[in-house]
Amino acid sequence: DGQVAIEISDYDEKDRELEGIIALQVHRGPAMKVQFKDMAIKVLDKKDETNGDVGAVPNWIWPEDAPAETTVVFSKEFNVPGNRVGGVRLSGTADNSYEFSVNGKKVLSGGDWQKVSGTDIRANVRNGKNKLQVKVRNSGGPGGLIARLEIELPDKSVKAIVSDSTWLASVDGGANVAPKILGKAGISPWTVVTTKSFDEAVQLRTAGATPAEEIQVAKGFKAELLYSVPQAAQGSWVNMCVVPDGSLIVSDQYGQLYSVIPKGIQDATETSVTQLQLDIGEAQGLVWAFDSLYVVVNKGQKYDSGVYRVTDADNDGTLDTVKQLISLTGGGEHGPHAVVPTPDGSGLVVVCGNQTKMIEMQTSLVPQTWDEDLILPRTYGRGFMRGVPAPGGYIFQMDQNGENRKLIATGFRNQFDAAFNRYGDLFTYDADMEWDVNTPWYRPTRVCHVTAGAEFGWRNGSGKWPSYMPDSLPSIVDIGPGSPTGIAFGYGTAFPAKYQEALYICDWSYGKMYAVHLAADGTTYTGKLEEFVSASPLPLTDVVVNPVDKALYFAIGGRRVKSGLYRVTYIGEESTNPAAQRLFVRNAREQLESTFLSDTPDDRLELAL
Incomplete structure (x- = not known):
């Protein structure tokens, strides 16, 4: 209507192109008609070169x-x-x-x-x-x-x-x-x-991993960039775990596994990275347990989705044998993710996003009555993952051999990781559907207390359960839009007590790591958010505690963006003595769960009556 809507000025005389075509981008979606009006190219005079533009004349x-x-x-x-x-x-x-x-x-x-x-x-x-x-x-x-x-x-x-x-x-x-x-x-x-x-005096440096000095951390803490990942050679890291000797094993989202000895661990003066000679990779879940490396693969270009166990068969100190324990069907970034040891050391918990098909379970703590339970017609919005049925994402437990599988909870959208607190309670950080923002059925990213047998009510489109429904549990704390990735409790860090007890959660999209400070609320919890680490860009993918140096480690990367490994330490003046354990009022729930989780049918019948 006679008003300039967009104006783009190119002052980069050295690199500009004066021949070719001008392309106009249209975002994907249903077929549409787009018209562009009154486009014009103006050649700027030299006098238009001003302070503040690339190539400005000094x-x-x-x-x-x-x-x-x-x-x-x-x-x-x-x-x-x-x-x-x-x-x-x-x-x-x-x-x-x-x-x-x-x-x-x-x-x-x-x-x-x-x-x-x-x-x-x-x-x-x-x-x-x-x-x-x-x-x-x-x-x-x-x-x-x-x-x-x-x-x-x-x-x-x-x-x-x-x-x-x-x-x-x-x-x-x-x-x-x-x-x-x-x-x-x-x-x-x-x-x-x-x-x-x-x-010609000097070229701008090629961007590496975000420098530590650009990262904002909570007062008294220090962030250190340990390693900027050479993308062409080692890809973009999305997952990591700690080995008992203090080294790390990390995974390129689309490539191999690497062993990392961080600076200061095993007397290393610099961080070193070595590719593991194993026929496994593309991992979105890693953990060291039962003298083995457990790997969860979310279908990539080479390896099939599932849970794998990697062992040192000849006891020479080098991992050499890969065995698939469970096959899981899931594609893209909504399939199987993390694997976490149970606190009692009896098994492992596997985290599966909402595109992971349900597998056979020997036991289910969740009543297997889920269905597409929306009575009114469903609104699908833009139709992402249309047709994916209930119960969506789920978490199950297995023994060290991938057997005796037990369904723990269902109804998640796309939870990437999970963590147990010191009392044995399980937590996860679930995703939102960002396209649903401002709709009545939008559900923000949120921290959930994963109680035994819980159903959190994810359904496609407008079918998800509202958080107030009595059939489900509300969140511990809502975060808002974001992309949940790794989570971990701060146990074992040389941090002040408040931060030792915190749950650290990573948001890939907004480059923030939050410390969630939990407080007892009956037999569950409420949470208070604190922005602990942030920068732009800082595509956080995973976070772990290294018990050897008592530091918090995090990685950035994913989707082929620039990747790096960081360490957070406390340099303030508060005491970092181990936090005193707090006893919550939990007896009622523990008594109920002890019967509910019993393998004896008579006990369950008595509870039901």
Whole structure:
């Protein structure tokens, strides 16, 4: 209607394409008709190149009336967004000699004004306010400084800060004054210094795993980047477990398993990663138990879905034998996920998302009466996973050989992981259906107390049970939109007692790890959320406690994004002594469950009566 709706400006003279086609993206969905109106291309004049655009042209600057032989200190404050990614490139030169410092640390120097020097200063900047200083010594003749600072942002655009009259200059220790702009790059007498000189001075660093200094952690804690995963060689990590010697085993979502010895474990001075020579991978569940590695595969490109046991058959200290214990049918990212040891050491619990077909169970604590129990016509929205029947995601228990399977709970959407607290209670972090946001049947991501025989009421579309239904349990705490991944209790960490007792849950989409502080509520719990770790990007995939160094480890990755391994330690002043165990009022439920879980039919009949 005569109003400009979208305007895109390309100031990247070096990399822009001036030939080809312009493609317009339309989001997927039902067939539709889309019209674009009044498209036009405008060629910008050189005068449109401004401070703040990639490729912005820097200026030669100098204080007016400064002596021919003098020392001038230039300064410029700049802000770095907390969610930046990529490199921070500094380039410049000065007549005659110069020294660049960032936040008080020398980063660049030179004595030949004809050569533009450059470096990536990513390691020297911090989130928020930073200060750049340049000490320039002029030994006669014209003096001048020219500089450019470029910050790569999360959307891969580049914010440029160039030398101009907004900088400050102090002549021979005097008061700060605004310098005079002498002209842009290429002016006389410095004609050899051009924009091309700046473009070639240093390339922006290829983005690696999110730097630790960009990660916000709770007060008193420190995050450390242990390893930035080379994507081409080792993929994108989605799962990990701790081995008794303190090493880790991790999995590439679409590739192999790797053994990781973190820095500081087994006297390692650097983190080392070695591929395991095993015919198994693509794991979304890993755990070390019963002197074996248990692997849960969610159908990938090579390995079939199911639960596998990997052992050292010849006792030479190297895993060498892979055996499938259970076949599970599930595809995409909604199939089988985590495997967790039971607290009593008798078996393992397997977590299955809502596209995992129910397998044969020897015992079921859940009444097997589930069905498509919505009386009114169902709304499917955009129809994702239409036709997938009740009961959706489920959790079952098995012994170390994959036998004596017992169905524990049903009705989840796509819970990725589970964790037991010190009292033997099981918890999981269940997913939402993000396309349902703002509909009456939207159910947010939430932490659930997985009681024996529970049915949480997931059904496709509008068919899911409301949380207030008496047939089900409400959540411990609702989080909101997100993508639940790994969870773990903080037991065994050298953290203050409050954080030792917390349940840590990872959200892949929003780059947040929450500490859920649980409180007794009758025979169940309520939870209070605390944002414990966050950054952008920070696609969290898994979290574990390493009992060897008593630290919390987490990984980022998944869906072929850049991956990394991190460690969180406590550096504050509070006591980190083991937390005193709190006794909850649990006798009534434990008495009921002891009969309910009994293998003796007479006991169950007595309970029913």
